[in-house]
Amino acid sequence: MTQAQRHIDPADEAALMESIDRWIDREVRPVVMYHDHNDIWPAALVEQMKDMGLFGATIGQDYGGLGLPATTYARIIARISSYWMAITGIVNSHLIMAAAVERFGTEAQKQEWLPKFASGEIRGGLALTEPNAGTDLQSIRSVAVRDGDDYVINGTKTWITNGVEGSCFAMLVKTDPKAEPRYKGMSFFIVPKGPGFEVGKKFEKLGYKAIDSAELNFIDYRVPAANLIGGVEGEGFFQATGGLELGRINVAARGVGLALGSLRLATEYAQVRETMGKPIAQHQAIQLKLGEMVTRAEAARLLVEQAAQAYDRGERCDMEAGMAKYFASEAAVRNSEEAMRIFGGYSYSKEYEIERYYRDALLMCIGEGTNEMQRMIIARQWLKRNPA
Numbered sequence: 001m002t003q004a005q006r007h008i009d010p011a012d013e014a015a016l017m018e019s020i021d022r023w024i025d026r027e028v029r030p031v032v033m034y035h036d037h038n039d040i041w042p043a044a045l046v047e048q049m050k051d052m053g054l055f056g057a058t059i060g061q062d063y064g065g066l067g068l069p070a071t072t073y074a075r076i077i078a079r080i081s082s083y084w085m086a087i088t089g090i091v092n093s094h095l096i097m098a099a100a101v102e103r104f105g106t107e108a109q110k111q112e113w114l115p116k117f118a119s120g121e122i123r124g125g126l127a128l129t130e131p132n133a134g135t136d137l138q139s140i141r142s143v144a145v146r147d148g149d150d151y152v153i154n155g156t157k158t159w160i161t162n163g164v165e166g167s168c169f170a171m172l173v174k175t176d177p178k179a180e181p182r183y184k185g186m187s188f189f190i191v192p193k194g195p196g197f198e199v200g201k202k203f204e205k206l207g208y209k210a211i212d213s214a215e216l217n218f219i220d221y222r223v224p225a226a227n228l229i230g231g232v233e234g235e236g237f238f239q240a241t242g243g244l245e246l247g248r249i250n251v252a253a254r255g256v257g258l259a260l261g262s263l264r265l266a267t268e269y270a271q272v273r274e275t276m277g278k279p280i281a282q283h284q285a286i287q288l289k290l291g292e293m294v295t296r297a298e299a300a301r302l303l304v305e306q307a308a309q310a311y312d313r314g315e316r317c318d319m320e321a322g323m324a325k326y327f328a329s330e331a332a333v334r335n336s337e338e339a340m341r342i343f344g345g346y347s348y349s350k351e352y353e354i355e356r357y358y359r360d361a362l363l364m365c366i367g368e369g370t371n372e373m374q375r376m377i378i379a380r381q382w383l384k385r386n387p388a
């Protein structure tokens with residue numbers, strides 16, 4: 001992807017953000033609690049996101065996308081997440097799949113898949129995790145064996161976002177299970193649903209409701225060799241993890257949204273709830289919380305901006321994306337917890353929204369590489385940049 005050339009006129013970006021704000025106010029806010037509490041997939045909102053071009057937000061204009069820079073995309077994701085984080089997962093996972101094809105696919109693969117991804121005609125996500133392998137991706141067991149013009153895939157993926165509602169995934173498999181080092185035997189495929197591709201159980205979750213997270217089973221599933229991303233075996237590990245920089249910026253942006261949304265709810269509540277004859281916002285104990293919350297949210301926002309700007313310049317930014325993801329997700333958890341305390345007993349009621357932020361925030365510490373791993377990635381890069 002020629003991310004380095006991505007640019008948007010500030011006036012165009014402002015107009016885009018205004019249209020996102022209008023959509024959130026008119027369409028998203030009135031239905032969030034219904035979808036979250038009942039765990040119902042937001043079909044109407046997905047159609048609206050298609051119309052707004054969000055399924056092609058980061059896909060190049062040559063392939064029918066909006067071609068947005070990562071900075072603009074991160075701002076959009078943070079804004080939506082400050083009202084409902086979960087819905088951004090439908091777009092995010094899909095765009096990471098698209099980014100893999102755009103960055104590493106052959107021209108024929110780009111021409112075939114990207115316009116349909118951009119329009120939302122085909123939606124999907126990323127299938128990396130397996131029951132025995134999340135962080136340690138090199139120990140996946142799914143295998144693809146060449147058979148004529150096809151590969152035959154067997155294996156199980158789990159926790160796959162959009163697994164039920166999506167129809168196409170970027171799937172990491174082993175094409176040479178005996179290879180040493182293990183990553184050399186890994187390949188990345190575009191796998192549309194078809195015979196032998198079955199959706200298994202759908203997970204019941206603490207948060208991230210209304211979005212489908214499912215197990216995917218592949219039993220003698222045939223995929224044309226033309227769907228091997230880049231057309232070469234053995235590149236899959238780098239193709240799959242190469243997309244994680246953008247993925248981490250996206251998760252970080254969601255963390256920023258959750259941190260800001262928790263702050264907004266707490267700020268409103270603290271000014272209307274009274275104890276001892278004055279709004280609780282006038283008590284120093286509450287001000288200390290608000291002071292920390294606004295600082296954390298702003299620091300997280302700036303780290304995401306820094307990482308997204310580096311990505312847009314085409315620079316290696318695993319350290320910046322890691323710092324943004326780590327800090328913003330922890331900021332989301334801390335801010336939502338502090339907001340829960342500010343809401344007192346009402347935080348525990350489903351009649352108020354803050355409990356959703358609390359449930360949703362914890363996921364940000366897990367996805368796109370756990371925060372334990374992020375700190376190790378940050379430290380390794382830091383040491384590399386600062387040799388003794």
Ligand SMILES: Cc1cc2nc3c(=O)[nH]c(=O)nc-3n(C[C@H](O)[C@H](O)[C@H](O)COP(=O)(O)OP(=O)(O)OC[C@H]3O[C@@H](n4cnc5c(N)ncnc54)[C@H](O)[C@@H]3O)c2cc1C
Nearest residue numbers: 126127128129133134135136159160161213368370372373
């Ligand atoms: C709601 C949800 C949606 C998801 N969506 C997707 C998706 O769309 N596609 C997809 O492929 N996956 C998806 N995942 C899976 C997610 O990416 C994994 O859960 C994540 O990578 C962690 O893997 P794991 O759960 O197997 O944990 P493990 O890898 O088993 O880790 C368990 C713990 O050990 C720690 N740990 C592991 N290795 C090390 C180490 N070397 N050093 C220090 N600590 C370590 C981890 O940080 C963690 O605390 C999703 C998960 C959830 C919960």
